[in-house]
Amino acid sequence: MVVALLLLLLVPLRSLTRAPEAVAPAPARAAAETRSVQLTLVATARPVTFSVTHLGREIWKGEAAGQPVETTLDLPWPAEGVDLGVSATWPGGVTGALKLEATPEGDEPQTRTAWGDGAVEETFTYR
Amino acid sequence: MRRFFPGLVAVLLGGATLFAAEPIRVVSFSALLSEVAREVGGDAVDVVGLVKPGVDPHGYQPTPVDLKTLAGARLVLISGKHLEPYVDKVARVAPAGSVILSVGDRLPSLDAPEGGHDHGHAHGHGHAEGESAVDPHWWHSVAQMRRAVVVVRDALTALAPEDKAQFAKNAAGYLARLAVLDKWIRQQVALLPRDQRRLVTSHDAFQYFARDYGFQIEAIEGLSTEQEASAGRVQELMALIRKEGVKAVFFEDTLNPKVTTEITRETGTRVGGMLYADGPGAAEPTYEQMQRHNVTTIVEALR
Ligand SMILES: [Zn+2]
Numbered sequence: 001m002v003v004a005l006l007l008l009l010l011v012p013l014r015s016l017t018r019a020p021e022a023v024a025p026a027p028a029r030a031a032a033e034t035r036s037v038q039l040t041l042v043a044t045a046r047p048v049t050f051s052v053t054h055l056g057r058e059i060w061k062g063e064a065a066g067q068p069v070e071t072t073l074d075l076p077w078p079a080e081g082v083d084l085g086v087s088a089t090w091p092g093g094v095t096g097a098l099k100l101e102a103t104p105e106g107d108e109p110q111t112r113t114a115w116g117d118g119a120v121e122e123t124f125t126y127r
Numbered sequence: 128m129r130r131f132f133p134g135l136v137a138v139l140l141g142g143a144t145l146f147a148a149e150p151i152r153v154v155s156f157s158a159l160l161s162e163v164a165r166e167v168g169g170d171a172v173d174v175v176g177l178v179k180p181g182v183d184p185h186g187y188q189p190t191p192v193d194l195k196t197l198a199g200a201r202l203v204l205i206s207g208k209h210l211e212p213y214v215d216k217v218a219r220v221a222p223a224g225s226v227i228l229s230v231g232d233r234l235p236s237l238d239a240p241e242g243g244h245d246h247g248h249a250h251g252h253g254h255a256e257g258e259s260a261v262d263p264h265w266w267h268s269v270a271q272m273r274r275a276v277v278v279v280r281d282a283l284t285a286l287a288p289e290d291k292a293q294f295a296k297n298a299a300g301y302l303a304r305l306a307v308l309d310k311w312i313r314q315q316v317a318l319l320p321r322d323q324r325r326l327v328t329s330h331d332a333f334q335y336f337a338r339d340y341g342f343q344i345e346a347i348e349g350l351s352t353e354q355e356a357s358a359g360r361v362q363e364l365m366a367l368i369r370k371e372g373v374k375a376v377f378f379e380d381t382l383n384p385k386v387t388t389e390i391t392r393e394t395g396t397r398v399g400g401m402l403y404a405d406g407p408g409a410a411e412p413t414y415e416q417m418q419r420h421n422v423t424t425i426v427e428a429l430r
Pocket residue numbers: 185264330331332350351352404405
């Protein structure tokens with residue numbers, strides 16, 4: 001069956017392979033729109049040392065001692081959404097929650113929360 | 128006579144203790160469910176895996192020798208969601224009183240989009256034309272695999288309630304490892320922009336993976352490896368690869384990569400590597416190995 005399939009396919013494929021001299025490399029996709037995004041981090045434990053990554057690169061790090069901390073940065077923000085990696089540690093191994101809110105300019109805030117004992121390491125998705 | 132009775136009871140109880148350790152015979156028609164049964168059942172089960180890692184389950188048919196292994200089975204594991212067209216035959220041969228558990232049928236389904244993948248061929252899943260097919264590849268979602276562990280744990284517990292605590296402990300350990308695996312996958316795919324998570328694969332096996340981890344799937348063939356790709360579908364895919372600038376296309380361990388290679392030659396995109404679509408392979412026979420191989424291959428190729 002597989003052989004029959006391949007024979008069937010080879011006919012149209014061969015007719016296509018004859019045409020151009022060189023194959024053009026695939027074009028790059030249109031880049032996603034860059035937006036100004038406000039990030040706000042709140043942690044129940046204190047003090048919390050945290051790091052936020054986007055596409056494997058650290059985009060924000062710091063400490064939070066009970067009060068919300070925030071920053072604003074420009075991020076490519078495709079319609080399919082954005083994943084942010086969050087890692088944080090705090091002393092004592094106690095159970096705590098970490099909340100990361102993302103607000104692309106002109107949009108509603110989106111909040112994601114993770115729980116951990118002394119640490120969290122999560123990937124949050126925002127649309 | 129009466130005064131010997133206590134001794135007789137003691138002998139019978141001793142005998143019962145010896146034979147109580149007889150493991151539950153489990154016959155599995157899925158390499159992944161064999162793993163689940165071994166992980167959860169531990170020493171209390173004797174698992175016979177008929178569909179082994181590296182075997183294409185779409186093409187598998189039980190031989191008379193395979194069916195003989197059903198003798199003495201107390202639990203028969205089926206992947207389900209119409210993956211096994213021979214399930215009626217198994218039901219006829221399985222011993223009276225055995226439990227035939229179609230695990231996938233206990234899990235939420237993804238329906239293949241009606242008309243969404245018109246490959247110009249008849250589908251091979253026993254559903255009428257015009258009906259939507261249920262996607263059988265539930266295992267590509269770690270969340271689904273975790274549900275499957277609970278289904279198997281509960282089935283084993285019903286068969287051997289005396290081992291309930293052991294099954295619960297084994298299942299909890301395995302579920303914890305799967306949770307770590309799921310987190311690792313999310314971290315890895317987060318290295319790819321969500322608008323570039325497009326998987327071009329040989330057959331349409333990765334929709335559950337796509338739903339959980341934010342990918343779009345474009346398959347050359349349909350839901351089964353038994354279905355054939357049309358030249359029209361191949362041309363449609365090549366146009367899409369050019370338009371979207373798809374970086375790589377992937378082939379599968381149990382399928383010939385010839386068509387994939389032709390597509391890369393035509394479009395200038397590259398072969399991203401081999402994926403395990405229908406279960407783990409002989410070289411990487413565990414669920415975790417399968418997922419780590421697939422995710423590493425995908426992320427490296429599309430990054
Ligand atoms: Zn398949």
